[in-house]
Amino acid sequence: MGHRAVRPRAPRRHLNPPPEATPAPPPVDRxxxxxxxxxxxxxxxxxxxxxxxxAAGRRLAVLVNDFGELNLDAELIAQxxxxxxxxxxxxxxxxxxxDLSGALIRLLDAWPPFxxxxxxxxxxxxxxxxxxxxxxxxxxxxxxxxxLLDAAAVAAQAADPLLADTLARPLAHADLLLLNKTDLxxxxxxxxxxxxxxxxxPAGASVLETVQADxxxxxxxxxxxxxxxxxxxxxxPRLAPPAVAHDRxxxxxxxxxxxxxxAARLRAWLRALPAGVLRLxxxxxxxxxxxxxxxxxxxxxxxxxLPAGTPPPEAGAQLVAIALAGRxxxxxxxxxxxxxxx
Amino acid sequence: MTQTTVYVAxxxxxxxxxxxxxxxxxxxxxxxLAVGDLARCAAWGTCTLDETFADQVLLPGFVEGHCxxxxxxxxxxxxxxxxxxxxxxGKVWPGVRSMDAAVARLAEIEAxxxxxxxxxxxGFDPIYFGGERMTTRHLDRVGDGSRPIVxxxxxxxxxxxxxxxxxxxxxxxxxxxxxVARYAxxxxxxxxxxxxxxxxxxxxxxxxxxxxxxxxxxMRGFGRIACRSGVTTATDLVNRLTxxxxxxxxxxxxxxxxxxRLLPAFQAFHGTHGAAAGAExxxxxxxxNTDRLRxxxxxxMLDGSIQGFSARLRWPGYFNGAPNGAKNGIWVTAxxxxxxxxxxxxxAGLTIHTHTNGDEASEAAVDAxxxxxxxxxxxxxxxxxxxxxxxxxxxxxxxxxxxxxxNLFTNHLWYWGDQHHDVTxxxxxxxxxxxxxxxxxxxxxxxxHSDAPVTPLGxxxxxxxxxxxxxxxxxxxxxxxxxxxxEALRAITLGAAWTLGLDHEIGSIECGKRADFxxxxxxxxxxxxxxxxxxxxxxTVLSGRVHRAAT
Numbered sequence: 001m002g003h004r005a006v007r008p009r010a011p012r013r014h015l016n017p018p019p020e021a022t023p024a025p026p027p028v029d030r031x032x033x034x035x036x037x038x039x040x041x042x043x044x045x046x047x048x049x050x051x052x053x054x055a056a057g058r059r060l061a062v063l064v065n066d067f068g069e070l071n072l073d074a075e076l077i078a079q080x081x082x083x084x085x086x087x088x089x090x091x092x093x094x095x096x097x098x099d100l101s102g103a104l105i106r107l108l109d110a111w112p113p114f115x116x117x118x119x120x121x122x123x124x125x126x127x128x129x130x131x132x133x134x135x136x137x138x139x140x141x142x143x144x145x146x147x148l149l150d151a152a153a154v155a156a157q158a159a160d161p162l163l164a165d166t167l168a169r170p171l172a173h174a175d176l177l178l179l180n181k182t183d184l185x186x187x188x189x190x191x192x193x194x195x196x197x198x199x200x201x202p203a204g205a206s207v208l209e210t211v212q213a214d215x216x217x218x219x220x221x222x223x224x225x226x227x228x229x230x231x232x233x234x235x236x237p238r239l240a241p242p243a244v245a246h247d248r249x250x251x252x253x254x255x256x257x258x259x260x261x262x263a264a265r266l267r268a269w270l271r272a273l274p275a276g277v278l279r280l281x282x283x284x285x286x287x288x289x290x291x292x293x294x295x296x297x298x299x300x301x302x303x304x305x306l307p308a309g310t311p312p313p314e315a316g317a318q319l320v321a322i323a324l325a326g327r328x329x330x331x332x333x334x335x336x337x338x339x340x341x342x
Numbered sequence: 343m344t345q346t347t348v349y350v351a352x353x354x355x356x357x358x359x360x361x362x363x364x365x366x367x368x369x370x371x372x373x374x375l376a377v378g379d380l381a382r383c384a385a386w387g388t389c390t391l392d393e394t395f396a397d398q399v400l401l402p403g404f405v406e407g408h409c410x411x412x413x414x415x416x417x418x419x420x421x422x423x424x425x426x427x428x429x430x431x432g433k434v435w436p437g438v439r440s441m442d443a444a445v446a447r448l449a450e451i452e453a454x455x456x457x458x459x460x461x462x463x464x465g466f467d468p469i470y471f472g473g474e475r476m477t478t479r480h481l482d483r484v485g486d487g488s489r490p491i492v493x494x495x496x497x498x499x500x501x502x503x504x505x506x507x508x509x510x511x512x513x514x515x516x517x518x519x520x521x522v523a524r525y526a527x528x529x530x531x532x533x534x535x536x537x538x539x540x541x542x543x544x545x546x547x548x549x550x551x552x553x554x555x556x557x558x559x560x561m562r563g564f565g566r567i568a569c570r571s572g573v574t575t576a577t578d579l580v581n582r583l584t585x586x587x588x589x590x591x592x593x594x595x596x597x598x599x600x601x602x603r604l605l606p607a608f609q610a611f612h613g614t615h616g617a618a619a620g621a622e623x624x625x626x627x628x629x630x631n632t633d634r635l636r637x638x639x640x641x642x643m644l645d646g647s648i649q650g651f652s653a654r655l656r657w658p659g660y661f662n663g664a665p666n667g668a669k670n671g672i673w674v675t676a677x678x679x680x681x682x683x684x685x686x687x688x689x690a691g692l693t694i695h696t697h698t699n700g701d702e703a704s705e706a707a708v709d710a711x712x713x714x715x716x717x718x719x720x721x722x723x724x725x726x727x728x729x730x731x732x733x734x735x736x737x738x739x740x741x742x743x744x745x746x747x748x749n750l751f752t753n754h755l756w757y758w759g760d761q762h763h764d765v766t767x768x769x770x771x772x773x774x775x776x777x778x779x780x781x782x783x784x785x786x787x788x789x790x791h792s793d794a795p796v797t798p799l800g801x802x803x804x805x806x807x808x809x810x811x812x813x814x815x816x817x818x819x820x821x822x823x824x825x826x827x828x829e830a831l832r833a834i835t836l837g838a839a840w841t842l843g844l845d846h847e848i849g850s851i852e853c854g855k856r857a858d859f860x861x862x863x864x865x866x867x868x869x870x871x872x873x874x875x876x877x878x879x880x881x882t883v884l885s886g887r888v889h890r891a892a893t
Contacts, residue, residue: 040676068616097582098612101541102549122612124673132538136519137545138512162654162677162706165670 030141031108032116032221032297033134037127037170038148039157043180044120045069047148047213051118052076052091054217059090061107061114063100065122067093096120100130108139116143116220124166128173131298143221144278144298147174148213152185155192158200168200175299176206176215176278183211204275206324208249218243219250219322221279221297236313237283237293237306239320250278251328254320257337260285263292263303265340270294270301274336276327282319287342294319346370346389347886348380353865354400356851357835367400369857372633372885377851394888398880399865401831402850403574403858404801405838407749408695408728408791411556411578411604413799414564416464420451422493423465425757427798430563432570432892441471441480444493452485460490460507460547465795467496469649469761476502477525478532492547496796497650500535503543508532511542555586561594568602570891571800572860572879575839575848579695579728579793580641581606583627595634601882601889603858605842607639607695610683611675617683621690633856633885639842640687640694641728643674645703648731648766649758653700655732661768671700681710688714693724693843695749701732708740715744726789726841731776732767738777738784747787747841750776752807753797759813773820778808778833780823789838790830802866805830806875827867827874859883 038044048062049070064070067085070093079086083095083103092114096103100119107117117140121127127145134142147170150157158167171177179193197207208215244250261284273280273296280296283306291306291313306312321333347369354364356377368375368383376383383389414430421427421435422444428434438444444466452461461484468475481491481504490507503511508530513522515529521539525531534540549555568576581587583606594600608624610617620640627637646652651664652671659670674697675683687694698704704727711725726747727733731754733741741748754762755776763772774780781788790804808825812818825833839849848856863878881890 040679065612066616068619096612098609101537101544104541105545123679124676126672129536129538132519132521132536133541136517136538136542162673162702166673166676 031113031139032143033131033140034116034118034144034146034220034298035121035127035130035134036118036146036148037121037125037174038123038178038180039150039154039163039167040123041153042123042148042150043178043210043213044123044148046180047146047178047215048093048118048120050213050215051217051220052087052093053089055089055091056217057090058115058217058220059092059112060217060220061110061117062091062093063096063103063107063117063119064093065096065120067095100133104133104137108137113139118220121170126169128170131173134298135300141221141295141302142298142300144176144219145170145174146176146178146215147171148178148180149193149197151179151182151193151209152189154179155189155196158196171197171201171205173299174201174205175297176208176219177201178213178215179207179209180213181211182209206276206278206327208324216244216247218247219279235315236311238313238315239281239283239318242279242320242322244322249325250322251325252320252322253328253330253333254318255334256315257282257284257317257319259338259341260287261292261340262287262342266292266294267301267303269336269340270296270303273301274329274332276323276329277321277333278324279322280320280333282317283313284317284319344370346375346386347392348383348389349392349395349400350380351395351400352397354851355831355865355867357402357832358850358852361852364851367851367857367859369883369886372857372887374851374853374855374857376853395861395880399862400851401572401860401862401866402835403848403856403882403884404572404834404860405789405842405844405849406568406571406573406576406791406794406799406801406834407726407789407838407841408579408751409576409794409799410580411561411564413794414562414567415554415556415560416795417563418559419494420447420461420463421465422447422463423496424467424470425798427465428567428570430566430892438466441474441476444476445480445483448481448484448491452489452491455489457489460492462492462494462547464494465496466493466502469758475523475531475533478503478505478508478530481505481532490547492543497647499650500533501540501543503532503534505532507543507547510546513539513542556590558590558594561590561600565594565601566892567794567799569882569889570879571802572862572882573602573799573801574858574860574882574884575603575605575842575844576799577639577695577842578604578606579639580609580643582609583623583637588627591635595632598887599889600634601884601887603634603636603848603884605636605639607641608637610640610687610694611643617686621687621692624687624692625690636844638692640692641697642680642684642687642694643697644677644680644707645674645698645700646671648699648754649761651766653732654702654706655700655767656702656705660766662765670702673703677706677710680707681714684710685714685718688720688723688725689718691720693726695726695728695841697728699729699731699751701734701737704730704733705737708737708744708746711746712740712744721745722843724841724843728791729793732771732774733777733781734774735777735780735784738781738786742785747789748781749789749791749838749841750778750781750808751793752776752778752790753792753804755807755811755819756813757797759811759819760815760817763813763817763819774823775819776808777820777823778825778829782825782829787837787840788833789841790833791838800875801834802877802879803875805834805866806871808833809871809874827871830874831866857883857886
């Protein structure tokens with residue numbers, strides 16, 4: 001039939017059902033949502049396996065096309081059955097099948113909520129379409145679209161007229177491109193891959209060359225700026241040093257900006273942030289005496305007042321930005337920020 | 343003591359070229375014992391002469407090689423399509439030809455519903471409304487505006503909702519999702535496209551329409567529609583075949599009075615299983631095959647739909663361009679992945695039916711299958727390309743050389759023929775849309791299909807499309823591609839049976855085959871070709887059991 005298949009679905013099953021007597025859960029922050037794209041063989045599964053096994057206390061919910069391929073160590077698996085595998089480190093891995101919506105609904109029903117949701121796009125799908133779920137669902141916040149490319153193969157794949165558009169399409173909205181398997185590529189292949197990327201990636205895209213898809217899971221927004229598990233302390237929100245600060249491939253800029261800020265100008269600035277920034281978070285005093293929380297991830301900005309009842313940050317205004325090493329536009333950020341003063 | 347029943351009919355059209363016509367058919371143990379005159383049938387000894395069909399014409403039971411059981415399961419929701427459509431109980435739902443008509447129908451249904459329950463309707467297709475779009479301004483006129491209303495579009499990718507549903511789903515002007523259509527002032531107008539936008543609604547109202555699971559009532563509904571259409575064998579051409587799916591299939595077909603033989607095709611795309619595990623699953627299920635439930639088909643999918651601009655087209659691509667500016671459609675499965683998985687299922691001895699709408703997808707399938715067959719020859723594989731709407735003669739020639747069958751979507755000629763001519767592919771390729779004549783000339787085994795519920799189940803209508811190739815605007819699309827009535831009848835019987843590997847068992851009326859008949863009120867070869875779709879269907883016989891169509 002048409003594009004959409006007809007499919008009955010297995011009955012809904014809670015991954016982590018709340019006990020009967022549990023009172024209604026308190027409102028929670030939006031869960032960061034990351035999409036991993038890339039053609040067959042680019043290293044998506046390797047990346048996800050790496051994140052699942054190095055989750056470092058974060059409870060990740062990972063949605064994949066086929067968890068057989070993940071090949072997780074048996075001792076890591078606490079419980080397996082049906083469409084889901086629960087890991088002993090608190091993470092969960094679920095099969096998307098052909099019903100991402102259904103799989104997400106089940107995940108979002110889980111309590112306590114997961115620290116991050118990571119979705120593997122199929123080799124031919126456009127990850128930006130999946131990222132739309134994070135823009136749609138009030139429980140989710142788009143944290144990034146990471147697209148992997150096989151350094152040894154991408155130039156040859158892109159030369160196939162059947163695949164050229166399929167390979168290029170996902171680049172348009174990627175906030176981080178991983179040119180992976182550089183160790184397996186010949187110098188000529190690597191040069192061809194870089195040239196293809198230069199021709200097809202959007203201007204200013206962040207490209208990181210990797211081996212074994214070794215992207216630090218710390219880049220996931222869940223704990224990038226604050227300690228795991230903490231509610232706001234009595235002295236109010238405080239941004240932690242970014243967890244990738246010690247990774248030489250990344251560069252962070254932390255500052256305590258002065259002055260008060262105009263929300264409309266900040267919003268406009270965030271929407272046109274200079275190229276190179278991967279992640280940005282800020283707590284800034286507003287013109288009306290309240291506080292604003294700014295967030296930029298997945299090439300996507302949000303700005304909102306601190307939730308009611310949050311103590312004001314005693315540490316004052318804070319801003320942390322992260323980029324690939326050598327790509328952080330500090331001067332442009334500082335100038336742009338100044339222009340948002342009231 | 344075995345019973346022998348001899349049916350006498352006004353005429354029996356056997357589709358057996360060695361004996362095209364007869365007046366009597368003897369049935370024993372659900373199979374055809376003899377065909378010819380009374381003497382030939384009576385020669386087998388004691389028999390009962392049954393005159394039920396004395397005024398009817400018998401044809402082999404029709405075989406629908408590409409439909410979905412959902413044809414019977416959609417009717418728990420009201421129908422809102424452009425064309426008239428008959429439900430399982432025989433009631434004709436008139437086509438909805440204006441927004442006002444849609445509002446009026448919904449208002450009537452809404453008034454009779456208990457409070458609180460959302461109103462879900464299906465089959466709406468704005469492609470016929472000449473650019474006019476349904477919005478909240480229409481749907482908010484239904485009832486007092488408090489009940490959530492969800493209108494599923496025929497393509498399954500878009501829905502319209504009313505303001506109450508927008509509120510329930512939390513869709514406001516601030517919602518950034520790309521699929522949320524808007525009024526000029528930026529507020530959502532109720533049209534939601536693509537899964538992410540629809541997800542917000544499905545979270546609130548639950549799965550509806552195509553997404554709802556098949557149930558027992560839907561299975562019975564499908565049986566009634568099949569019986570009324572003369573269909574005795576049908577596929578369910580994509581099924582996950584999980585335990586709940588299997589339970590529904592087994593329960594329905596396990597009843598002796600279930601009127602149709604079903605062949606569910608295992609869903610081998612979207613990576614729900616590794617191919618090896620999938621092949622093993624289907625092989626294990628085959629061991630439990632019954633007369634009315636047969637496993638062994640595998641469904642794979644390469645591209646999307648032409649009218650949705652998601653099919654993969656060769657040069658020169660889409661005629662008036664896709665609305666989203668895309669230069670080509672999408673791969674649902676990467677060609678390399680398709681080839682690898684195809685080989686696994688092929689080596690397991692299974693028959694693979696591949697969805698390819700655009701000609702680039704069809705060509706990619708042929709290329710991949712040619713390589714697989716070179717590595718692993720398997721005579722009599724019966725692999726089939728499904729839809730194949732843009733295949734031309736050279737590609738049919740390659741298919742014939744590989745033993746690949748074509749099951750063409752001829753109902754498109756009527757339902758979207760004008761749109762293909764004017765919008766999607768332009769006149770040149772629209773005139774060779776679903777090129778049945780080319781397929782036969784090139785020596786390809788041919789079936790034709792409805793893809794119900796995308797279009798209604800009804801092989802005589804499907805044959806009518808292949809014979810007449812007319813569109814609602816009165817256009818004749820590709821006169822040279824028309825089939826004769828005899829060829830079209832073959833395509834809906836023996837032709838489709840061949841693609842399912844069942845031509846030794848069904849598809850014609852001859853000794854040894856299943857006693858499957860379509861019982862018709864006239865000989866379809868004798869009516870005017872334009873009246874082919876209107877030949878009355880009395881009912882069917884499945885493996886010797888008579889099923890009268892509900893009236």
